[in-house]
Amino acid sequence: MLMALGMFVFETRSVPYQQLQRRTEWRHASQSRVGERPAYQFVGAGTDTITLSGTLLLEFTGVRAYWNDPREAKRQVVIAGGTEKLKELRAVSVSEADATDAARSEWQRIQRRAALFELTLAHGRADLAAETPVTVAGFKPPIDGTDWLITDVEDILDDNGYITRIRCEVKA
8 A cells, every 4th residue: 555545545457657756845944133133943744745746548449430431321430440449429520531631630649648758857948748759868878869859848947946847749
């Protein structure tokens, strides 16, 4: 068991996480002094914040889409990817080409989400935007050898300066 909150039990075997962050705060009281800097005294531990992050992905092997065939007056099927565990698209397309495009597009989206990468840049980069291809270096070989596509860019300007956080998926 990782943690319990009331009757809710969190376990690593039920949903694995990719990252654990722990932040501990410490409380200090200050006492003003005449002609000198304030005196600080440790008064105990503050709050602990634990953040678990990860991505839960269903293991689809393909996508099934439907389209209406006016010649035979019945619904037809197209499949993109494998045929074992299929994700079904609810919308019914008007043509085989539209259904094929929808199935391929969803299959590519599923494949891109198979690997995610998040990076916080110490120096902000205003030139980065979503849908920009990225190549990274200096990490583990599986990360370095992958073509990434930025899906989300967050620029942060606060008292600590200007930083940029990017989220990437595998480029399909």
